[in-house]
Amino acid sequence: MVGAPVKERYYLGVDGGGSKCRASVADAQGRVLGSALAGPANPFHGVEEARQSIESAARGALEEAGLHSVSLGQLVVGAGLAGVNLPGLYQVMREWPHPFAAFYLATDLRIACIGAHQSDEGAIIVTGTGSCGYVRVGGEERLIGGYGFSFGDQGSGAWMGLEAVKAVLLAADELGPETRLTGDIADQLGVRGLALVERLSGKPSSDYASLAPLVLTAAEAGDAVATSIVGQGAEYISAMAHRLLSHKPPRLSIIGGLAERLQPWLEADVAARLSAPLGTPDVGAIMYARQEEGFGS
Amino acid sequence: MVGAPVKERYYLGVDGGGSKCRASVADAQGRVLGSALAGPANPFHGVEEARQSIESAARGALEEAGLHSVSLGQLVVGAGLAGVNLPGLYQVMREWPHPFAAFYLATDLRIACIGAHQSDEGAIIVTGTGSCGYVRVGGEERLIGGYGFSFGDQGSGAWMGLEAVKAVLLAADELGPETRLTGDIADQLGVRGLALVERLSGKPSSDYASLAPLVLTAAEAGDAVATSIVGQGAEYISAMAHRLLSHKPPRLSIIGGLAERLQPWLEADVAARLSAPLGTPDVGAIMYARQEEGFGS
Numbered sequence: 297m298v299g300a301p302v303k304e305r306y307y308l309g310v311d312g313g314g315s316k317c318r319a320s321v322a323d324a325q326g327r328v329l330g331s332a333l334a335g336p337a338n339p340f341h342g343v344e345e346a347r348q349s350i351e352s353a354a355r356g357a358l359e360e361a362g363l364h365s366v367s368l369g370q371l372v373v374g375a376g377l378a379g380v381n382l383p384g385l386y387q388v389m390r391e392w393p394h395p396f397a398a399f400y401l402a403t404d405l406r407i408a409c410i411g412a413h414q415s416d417e418g419a420i421i422v423t424g425t426g427s428c429g430y431v432r433v434g435g436e437e438r439l440i441g442g443y444g445f446s447f448g449d450q451g452s453g454a455w456m457g458l459e460a461v462k463a464v465l466l467a468a469d470e471l472g473p474e475t476r477l478t479g480d481i482a483d484q485l486g487v488r489g490l491a492l493v494e495r496l497s498g499k500p501s502s503d504y505a506s507l508a509p510l511v512l513t514a515a516e517a518g519d520a521v522a523t524s525i526v527g528q529g530a531e532y533i534s535a536m537a538h539r540l541l542s543h544k545p546p547r548l549s550i551i552g553g554l555a556e557r558l559q560p561w562l563e564a565d566v567a568a569r570l571s572a573p574l575g576t577p578d579v580g581a582i583m584y585a586r587q588e589e590g591f592g593s
Numbered sequence: 594m595v596g597a598p599v600k601e602r603y604y605l606g607v608d609g610g611g612s613k614c615r616a617s618v619a620d621a622q623g624r625v626l627g628s629a630l631a632g633p634a635n636p637f638h639g640v641e642e643a644r645q646s647i648e649s650a651a652r653g654a655l656e657e658a659g660l661h662s663v664s665l666g667q668l669v670v671g672a673g674l675a676g677v678n679l680p681g682l683y684q685v686m687r688e689w690p691h692p693f694a695a696f697y698l699a700t701d702l703r704i705a706c707i708g709a710h711q712s713d714e715g716a717i718i719v720t721g722t723g724s725c726g727y728v729r730v731g732g733e734e735r736l737i738g739g740y741g742f743s744f745g746d747q748g749s750g751a752w753m754g755l756e757a758v759k760a761v762l763l764a765a766d767e768l769g770p771e772t773r774l775t776g777d778i779a780d781q782l783g784v785r786g787l788a789l790v791e792r793l794s795g796k797p798s799s800d801y802a803s804l805a806p807l808v809l810t811a812a813e814a815g816d817a818v819a820t821s822i823v824g825q826g827a828e829y830i831s832a833m834a835h836r837l838l839s840h841k842p843p844r845l846s847i848i849g850g851l852a853e854r855l856q857p858w859l860e861a862d863v864a865a866r867l868s869a870p871l872g873t874p875d876v877g878a879i880m881y882a883r884q885e886e887g888f889g890s
């Protein structure tokens with residue numbers, strides 16, 4: 297290609313999760329030019345789907361930025377994906393014959409942390425559909441939790457929904473206390489008792505997480521069962537915060553869909569140590585791509 | 594078919610569960626002539642598979658009994674199946690265009706109860722891969738639990754295995770106490786930490802239940818985490834026993850693969866009320882078929 301003009305490079309930051317994928321494109325100086333959403337990009341739920349969602353979000357971001365003549369091959373991608381904390385999935389995504397100029401892969405946690413602190417060092421707790429913690433100090437990182445709501449994810453939306461369903465079934469068997477969650481969940485899903493099991497069996501975490509607002513509302517209204525669930529979840533998140541703070545990160549933020557409503561339930565000393573997130577994960581992913589590019593050159 | 598000889602009828606009792614299906618064939622007087630095993634027959638995990646397993650077990654039982662000239666069309670079947678406590682699955686199995694002379698469908702619990710007490714009245718607790726309770730008194734029945742280990746099934750093998758994995762992950766994150774289960778599970782499955790999550794995600798309840806003996810052994814050896822899991826499971830089973838006994842059944846039995854090892858952990862007054870099971874569920878299913886036939890004629 298002697299004599300061909302060198303095409304300008306752009307950065308693409310991708311925040312890929314179990315329900316959607318967000319990508320933002322930035323110029324060589326890191327200024328964000330456009331963003332777009334696409335489908336799920338957690339390879340745990342489908343490697344091919346994750347790859348397609350990333351490509352689709354990339355095209356969407358270019359279009360939204362008006363960069364119609366820019367090809368995917370001009371994009372230096374930083375991608376933070378849920379699920380790639382599992383070594384097998386990290387490997388399979390690394391082996392992707394991607395269409396980009398470069399593809400720097402990290403966990404969703406790392407790019408969220410960079411975004412929240414505008415720095416490669418810090419700690420975050422995510423409480424949305426799932427829950428997990430992440431800290432990076434002195435180049436060393438530690439992940440806590442994030443195993444999925446079947447195995448833990450205490451304090452997350454999916455976990456709250458599952459615990460609520462368990463409590464409703466115990467109450468139906470007169471083996472647990474009565475709770476307003478029985479009626480609240482029946483109202484939202486249109487089913488109760490055994491039909492609830494049929495309705496939710498094998499469903500993705502987002503279906504369970506859709507019940508979390510009911511649980512928080514019932515807890516805020518003083519329902520003992522809901523209070524116990526939210527309290528137990530908050531206790532786990534507080535304990536996670538203490539573990540993260542023991543690594544002495546410069547800042548700790550809590551992010552995700554449940555972050556705001558869960559904060560009043562956290563231990564006071566944890567709440568006092570929280571800092572507001574400075575930026576979003578997709579912007580953190582752009583910073584990550586720029587940083588990796590710098591290391592690589 | 595005027596003038597054709599009336600072919601003799603036989604009874605087939607089927608005990609269908611999530612891992613296997615057992616069928617026994619009996620003559621018109623109820624004497625068992627032969628038995629056979631086939632594959633899984635819980636329609637929750639596959640309706641077609643359940644139907645095939647039942648047919649396969651029926652053919653096997655006829656063969657084992659030396660009844661080579663007897664066709665499936667001569668069999669009056671009593672089938673107790675896991676999963677048909679869910680109304681939708683009961684319906685779909687009832688609508689089966691089965692090859693038998695008659696097909697009387699009940700839950701696995703009802704036929705186990707008839708088998709254990711040689712009577713249509715009584716109560717049972719099953720603790721094997723799953724857990725559940727059943728009582729039938731005065732023609733009224735009540736099921737307790739049995740929702741599957743994702744939603745409950747406390748005290749079951751799958752539940753114990755799942756709780757053990759959760760505890761091991763909490764310990765790995767230094768958010769829960771150390772436990773010998775970490776090493777025991779790693780030894781059995783050949784994986785630890787995050788790889789454990791990959792190994793078990795989406796696996797059937799039997800995979801989790803295969804960990805239950807480790808949990809019981811660790812509890813018997815005094816491991817605090819395992820003791821807490823087994824104790825919590827036993828507490829649920831004891832509470833279930835009290836609920837069942839409140840219906841005043843003539844007898845209460847505990848059956849299933851974990852029944853024996855769980856008994857020392859039950860409350861003393863519950864243990865004192867337990868009667869040894871008199872017969873197996875497949876023989877209970879034969880009794881059920883004979884009884885339904887009587888009602889039907």
